[in-house]
Amino acid sequence: MLGDEGDSGAYSAAKDEEKRASPAADGDESAAGNRYPEQHGMGSERYYIPNTVSKQNPEASFFPYTPGGAVYSPPGAARYPSSLHLSTVLPPAGYSPSAHFSPSYQHGQNLGCLYPPYTGSGSALSNVTLGGGAGPGLRAQVYLCNRPLWLKFHRHQTEMIITKQGRRMFPFLSFNIAGLNVASHYNVFVEVVLADPNHWRFQGGKWVTCGKADNSSQGNKVYIHPESPNTGAHWMRQEISFSKLKLTNNKGTNHNTSQMIVLQSLHKYQPRLHIVEVSEDGVEDLNSDVKTQCFTFPETQFIAVTAYQNTDITQLKIDHNPFAKGFRDNYDSMYTAPESDRLTPSPNDSPRAHQIVPGTRYTMQPLFQDQFVNNLPQNRFYNCERAVPQTNGLLSAPTEDGVSQRWFVASVQQGGSGGVSAGSKLDLTPYEGEYSGSLLPYGIKSLSMQTTHSLGYYPDSPFTAVSAGWGSRAAYQRKMPPSLPWSPRPSPAAGFSEELGKAKAQTDEEVHSGEALISSWTEGQASALSPNKPESYSVTCKRQRLSLNGPSADIKCEDLSSSGSYSKEAPPTKGMASYYSFYANP
DNA sequence: CTTTTCACAGTCGCGCGGATGGGA
């Protein structure tokens, strides 16, 4: 199927209109690949358009943001005008970005960018109609659920492995959506586009541009969520995870194309989320361009590689990806080994350049800093990350940190359920933000709902996440009570406006009370992290992980058991219980 | 020299089938 995409650039609108039905609706994989064919052939031409702050659509997203990262408007992109407004919005008073939900940078329905053949006029702004809140299915709000994790990778320039067979993304894309019409049907899909016109290479410990990007990009660039089409209620009810999305460099692949996105190595890409309102049978409304929406999260930018270049990224993957658990046994060295031992020269601002100070290792002092996004065992906290400037030569540190540090107090979004304390406990979960997002604003929903695309390794539910990630066996997981009584969650937007003032008032108090809560919670969590191997936390063996100077040298480790703040006697279920009770009783 | 491919070992989820226990 991909083989015939070479001429996709010449794909006509008429041809496209012949098959307007959603591939997800008819299950036709080839259709999935061709569903938005213009995206394939144009891959290299349709660079990610910079987000320019626009006041045209002040309610489309949540806070003003100008991506500081590399975004590019190609010289010859007349058909994708750089004047496209990725509408951003002034925040409600007192609103700050959540640490867990990243407001998206909505493309203001700039459908000209996404569906040129559909729009007729092709005007980028022709669909920025957004006729008020009454419009059915419009003005969706999208939140990046695992944003803390994305940010963590983004600081080091995220890399994604691509293989012939296809490699899953990690972190994967996971969203919560609000503002859809509960009765309308939508297709939800992710598109990956070039983020800039450059070819990149890793040199001297950092990514540098190296010539122009290959413009002959072919292959599928779209991954349609397997549950598409579905109702707005369905999409809003649960976290929408794209964990099964695979990245490949195999243009000739002719199977699993619906699950694979074809990329080119050493190119920088930007994933984008699309929500398209369709009829009940999955067919798009030919006259409803306004029913398509696009969302971009700059922190999800990544460079496709066939092998990891930056060991910081490698270590982050090992630390956070459950599939890479087998490589975690010696990761302690990453936080104690001298910087000179690192395989990859890193900027001196790397968080790991800062040694752990035993005295502070267990303190909760940095609770509202980086350990919010740190799922490492408590005895491996390094508390300097956010305290030092993050500049790796690629990222716009001020912007990046400016965003990440304005971490929102969760209570703004979820009413009385916990503010910072809620956010804290979520970020301390083993999978960080992987599912934290599902907890934060819609906690009851997330606790109760088992998504139909249950992820196994990447659970949607905090329950499954806890059981799967903390050593419980599948049988145990399956026997979990399926759900608490679920009640439809309020839309985030409503929650924002209604709870904003109250949450703001609660913030300070929760900052303080949350610390104690977190402290008690992490106690249980730390024990749950390694229910079967408590010694791994009582004795940390610091082995050299990455060294150019021969075999790994085992470094005798200090016994940390005496200073640990966790209770290694606590069984995993206790940890989970504490997790639940903590969450349920803020 | 850089980049890609491949085999490998490790972890984990899942499905299968046998063993076990309770109720009819």
Added chain:
DNA sequence: TCCCATCCGCGCGACTGTGAAAAG
């Protein structure tokens, strides 16, 4: 004794990063 549900262990497959070899 039979039936059913549950538990448990095993094996398979999916998935990960590693490191060497191959390719460009």
